[in-house]
Amino acid sequence: MKKRILWLLVLVFVLSLVLTLTVAAVEKPLKIGYSMPAATAGYMARAIYWAKKGMADWQAKDKTIEFLYVNAENVTKQANDIEDLITKGIDALIVWPYDASVTSVIEIAYKAGIYVVVMDRGTSKVVYDVYLSNDDEGYTRKGSEWLAKQLDYKGNIVLIEGIPCPINTTRTETIKATIAQYPGMKILDSQPGEWRKDKALAIMENYLQKYTKIDAVYTADDDMMLGALQAYKESGREDIKYFLGGACDKNVIKMIMDGSEPLVQANVTYPPDQCATVVGVAVLGARGKVYEGFYQKKLPTRIILAAELVTKENAAAYYFPDEP
Known part of the structure; x- marks a missing residue:
């Protein structure tokens, strides 16, 4: 009888311990x-x-x-x-x-x-x-250094920024500082595209009218790059060698993977x-x-x-x- 009571007490203790641990394991909502x-x-x-x-x-x-x-x-x-x-x-x-x-x-x-x-x-x-x-600093620096190398450190670049905010300031200052290291390179212009394809398209149309020789286009993201690329294609000009955006839009990455767009050969992650x-x-x-x-x-x-x-x-x- 005493053994039975002892086993019951042990069982109660174990069950109590399990219940306590289970309650403790439940996270606070x-x-x-x-x-x-x-x-x-x-x-x-x-x-x-x-x-x-x-x-x-x-x-x-x-x-x-x-x-x-x-x-x-x-x-x-x-x-x-x-x-x-x-x-x-x-x-x-x-x-x-x-x-x-x-x-x-x-x-x-x-x-x-x-x-x-x-x-x-x-x-x-x-x-x-x-x-x-x-x-943002690394994102812009890696992209602009790649672009400079592809151009053999000489040529004219136009920029299309995002919207005024801390990350846009970092990106714009970084690319300007990177390009400033190379005397043969020049940033012709920089305008805010507000992360929008249609806005970037309009800015690029203006750049194409304003500047007779552009070697590369750098945009703060892929949406704007696609807008700028569309404007260039529609213009009939053939002077631009590279378009570089960023953030790995799946359509842009597919272009790079299959080589379907020679003007787009690289990107930078911004996941x-x-x-x-x-x-x-x-x-x-x-x-x-x-x-x-x-x-x-x-x-x-x-x-x-x-x-x-x-x-x-x-x-x-x-x-x-x-x-x-």
């Missing part, structure tokens, strides 16, 4: 707000694709996470969206700023103790726990899957965790993803046919 600009350009459509994939992947393995996802067509709507997310009691906020003018509303979330992760275009001051982005990566950063940070094997108590304040030069030799590794 999280509500995460995610705010991005609307898909007004091809790159942003790809970024949104990866953001949604990142959220879906996390929810598939952790049912305690709720995501509140919003897109904004302008900066005013994004500011209103973020304020609304704050009122809904979010634990973490992921933001791809429309531009730096949303800094003040992001600061409200940050000061309220919400774990804030900012991406890409950045803020005018540090109002976040983590800033995650691609390497939109940062929008999936950032979801994991927000989840870990909001729960006070870090990556396995990371000895520090908190995640880094800045996470910068590497930029890689893409040519025919390695283009297949950067081709994602399922992207928009």
Whole structure:
């Protein structure tokens, strides 16, 4: 009888221990707000694709996470969206700023103790726990150095920028500094294309009327490069040797892979899957965790993803046919 009672006590203890461990293993529920600009350009459509994939992947393995996802067509709507997310009691906020003018509303979330992760275009001051982005300096430097080498370090270049924001400033300053190293090279002009194909097409039409000799065109992304290339093709001119964009649009990578467009021979990575990566950063940070094997108590304040030069030799590794 005593043995039976003892075994029952042991069984109760074991079951209690299992229950305790099971409860401990259940993560604290999280509500995460995610705010991005609307898909007004091809790159942003790809970024949104990866953001949604990142959220879906996390929810598939952790049912305690709720995501509140919003897109904004302008900066005013994004500011209103973020304020609304704050009122809904979010634990973490992921933001791809429309531009730096949303800094003040992001600061409200940050000061309220919400774990804030900012991406890409950045803020005018540090109002976040983590800033995650691609390497804008490396992105532009690797591309412009490749272009200079292809031109044998001499020739005329025109630039088409993005929109005024910290990353655009970094990119523009980097290419100007790179080209300035080569006395035989000259930047004829630089205008903002706002990341838009149609805007870049119009700028390129103007460049073609204004300048009689252009050796290469550098644009801040592939959407604008495709617009500039279209304008050149329609002009009937034959002086331009290279068009270089960036961010690995699948159609551009396909051109490089199969050699179908001799004017487009390289690209530089600026992976939109940062929008999936950032979801994991927000989840870990909001729960006070870090990556396995990371000895520090908190995640880094800045996470910068590497930029890689893409040519025919390695283009297949950067081709994602399922992207928009």
